[in-house]
Amino acid sequence: MPVAPWRAPLAAALHRNRRLSHARYVQLATVRTDGRPANRTVVFRGFLENSDRLQIVTDARSQKVAQVAQIEGNTWGEACWYFPKTREQFRLSGRLILVNGDRVEIPLQQARRAAWEALSDRGREGFAWPPPGQPRAESDAFEGLQPDPSEPLPQFCLLLLDPDGVDLLQLRSHPHDRRCYQRQEDGTWLTHRVNP
Template sequence: MNEMTPDASCEALAELKTALRKNRRDAHHRYFQMATVTAEGHPRNRTVVFRGFGADDASLLVITDCRSEKIVELRQNAATEVAWYFTRTREQFRISAVTTCVDYRCQSEEGSALREQVWQQLSEAARAQFFWPGPGLPLDTGTTAAVTDEAPDTFALLKLSPVAIDHLVLSKVQTRRRSQLTDGRWHEHWINP
């Protein structure tokens, strides 16, 4: 999977951080939809939990099970689109991103350390899912292993590095801005909502 380090000086990313702060009282404000494409070219979408920003202060962190379908899809095509709606401030961010999967085979010290750090921050209930039988298998196949303190091989950290952001605000006067990362720089312009 490709890796691209976005320039954090992007207005849309700053607005995303403001939206996270303004909507923090809503329990669901950290959930977004993450779409991938199958090998056959079909769209696949699912809800995931935002786990914070990466060290570049721009990439979105998500945790997932290495055995899940999305990992197979991302291996074929690292392109992702996030759709994130904040109900309190009534704004939508559609974020096109390139996804990097940080799993137990990760060679980078920084990546492995971040994966372990995110694992350490998880609740016991969140950790337990990684010891269940594989997701998507017929019910009751396999046994549940004991939860360990160290991240298991099934645990992966996904790093979604934004390459384009479409920000729509549904205020009295609707606004929409498109931001595009080209040659390491963000270019942003207003468009019709």
């Protein structure tokens, strides 16, 4: 299967905005167990090999994992990715796939391990902190934590977003340019140019 047609404009946007450290920050929306939307900033960690699935990392103890795990295989997310320099917005909508330590698929476990190894020491440290969202622990609970760089902590998860719809808005031109990409049953993509 060739890569999706929205990958080329996304790669171009990443390249043109590469000097902005926050160009890899994306806002990921999910639905809470009470039906309200949730939204938080996550870091794009590249695509899963040979796929159009976006990789992010998360802590199994976080709320978003509870939101993803509630209906396994039927959990949706929408990432909103704004590139300040080129004034482009990608909205990527699709299923979320949680890869925790229990997943048996070898390529997914390899990807989870690779994501752990690619983190900085400080990034790995965050996963050893006391449980997120709980009342603030004493400061010594945050000290002296040096997780093994070659062995992911059990709470370390890879989260994959598998887009089946992408909405690209380019604000540079006036009027703006907007394209919608939709994945078909057979895995191919349709592209429509729509009004902004």
